[in-house]
Amino acid sequence: MAAHSARPRLTVLSGPSGVGKSTVVAHMRKEHPEVWLSVSATTRRPRPGERDGVHYFFADDGEFDKLIANGELLEWAEFAGNRYGTPREAVMDRLEAGEPVLLEIDLQGARQIRESMPEAQLVFLAPPSWEELVRRLTGRGTEAPEVIERRLEAARTELAAESEFDTTLVNTSVEDVANELLALMRVA
């Protein structure tokens, strides 16, 4: 991790599906739009309201294969039946400009970033309880029951890997966690 006094250049936010990563990041960026969040590529179908190039770059399998083959992804992973990856160039451009960069990615991606960019700061977002995680994921209403099952199965693995991260934040209050994340990124 970066030295304590320096601003971490790259921050990775991970945690089980439904814990509230996107909610926390959206809250944080409302107050601090200068925080740059990488837009991932994915083979997942858009949810209602999701826009290409804003929430994700939506790709079919062939397009995603090409991104991998051309080395255009900094990391990528298969998660609950879909592939997700971080476009390399945009992240590198921001880092070269000295701007803080935030990635919101799964455990497999966080592990790849740990390998390739050991100076990155890895933050784990944890739920207040397993029951609350299930409630949030189910209550979001965006996934079919079998997809929720796959995501909860992945969540058990992700929760067991918490100790691999530099810091854990428990998402009880969105506002508190957003402020804690800003402080970790040394933006606020």
Ligand SMILES: Nc1ncnc2c1ncn2[C@@H]1O[C@H](COP(=O)(O)OP(=O)(O)OP(=O)(O)O)[C@@H](O)[C@H]1O
């Ligand atoms: N602190 C909180 N208290 C109560 N509900 C919350 C809190 N944070 C997020 N939620 C709710 O939990 C649900 C899941 O949140 P969100 O979509 O942000 O999770 P996520 O971690 O980004 O999920 P995924 O990894 O699947 O994209 C949403 O309905 C959101 O409104």
Ligand SMILES: Nc1nc2c(ncn2[C@@H]2O[C@H](COP(=O)(O)O)[C@@H](O)[C@H]2O)c(=O)[nH]1
């Ligand atoms: N390894 C990566 N994981 C990513 C990336 N972008 C998002 N994600 C993670 O996927 C799951 C599911 O996301 P959802 O939008 O379908 O709910 C979640 O944990 C995301 O953080 C990425 O580029 N690489």
